[in-house]
Amino acid sequence: MRVQSLFIYPVKSLAGIEVSSFELDEFGPAGDRRWMLVGDQGQFITQRQLPLLANVTTHIGPQGVEIGVPGQGDFVLKPGNGRMAVKVWRDTVDALTGPEPADAAISRYLGQSLRFVYMPDESVRRVDPLRVPENRRVGFADGFPLLITNQASLDELNSRLANAVDMRRFRPNVVISGAEAWSEDGWQSITVGETRFAVAKPCSRCVMTTVDPDTGLKDPDTEPLRTLSRYRKTGDGVIFGQNVVHQGSGRLSVGDAVDISQQES
Structure with a gap:
């Protein structure tokens, strides 16, 4: 095998x-699912609700994680200084907010308010x-x-x-x-x-x-x-x-x- x-x-x-x-x-796997999309209340969003997320590409470039949003362009995801509590299934996790231009682009593409959040090393989800x-x-x-x-x-x-x-x-x-x-x-x-x-x-x-x-x-x-x-x-x-x-x-x-x-x- x-x-x-x-x-x-x-x-x-x-x-x-x-x-x-x-x-x-x-x-x-290093870098796997450290980023996530959430709605206004911090609840995680996936293809279960928004299947068109499958069309948003990801790439690891020299500056880190890059995404390609159809019709909106390419964006580098860098954690910011803002913090928010986010929900993924039954867990509440302390996360860092992402870049506003990427948030705006994904929100325009999908027609609802969304934002990127990042799980830093100090956050522990068991x-x-x-x-x-x-x-x-x-x-x-x-x-x-x-x-x-x-x-x-x-x-x-x-x-x-x-x-x-x-x-x-x-x-x-x-x-x-x-x-x-x-x-x-x-x-x-x-x-x-x-x-x-x-x-x-x-x-x-x-x-x-x-x-x-x-x-x-x-x-x-x-x-x-x-x-x-x-x-x-x-x-x-x-x-x-x-x-x-x-x-x-x-x-x-x-x-x-x-x-x-x-x-x-």
Whole structure:
């Protein structure tokens, strides 16, 4: 088994970036989902509410994170001095405000008031202690530092669909090839190179999987979520991929060898 592809998402729910390698820090992949969009009340905003966010590109340039807003131009995201409390799911996090020109551009594009916020190093959002007993932190990802998916499982899903979808629908950080379809259901830990990842929980999927990452439009037949729900529904929801927590630092690269430890049956 090998690492087939790697992705980072500098801004939660904006387009991701496929990379050849990334470093791990305390939060997960370095720079992953440290930025987020919020509404006027500080509540997090994603493609669940605004699927056209998929059309806002991200890039890591010499000045840091850059975004491209359709019809508005390119903007560098730099944290400012303003602070605000923001909500991401059940967590309240102290965040820094972003640049006003980027806020204005994204608000014009989507027709409502939005602003960028950044999670600084001193803000601590804990990973769900019911799933991960040790005190670990996460950025603005939904709940865990990394998501790992299995290419064979996507291939099997696509064999059931009239129109195949690509892995970007599921927004993974690490895609593994060479495993059997749905074998991830029994994964207990994953070792990539010298770095071990503990499996925390299966990833329950939502309407975001129905958004075409190339157009920002939702599938009218709610695929692939509809098909997944017919045979991948569990007590944790409709499942695709595994949420994991890294057990150390290091660099992951495409082509790295992967070793899997299975749960005892």
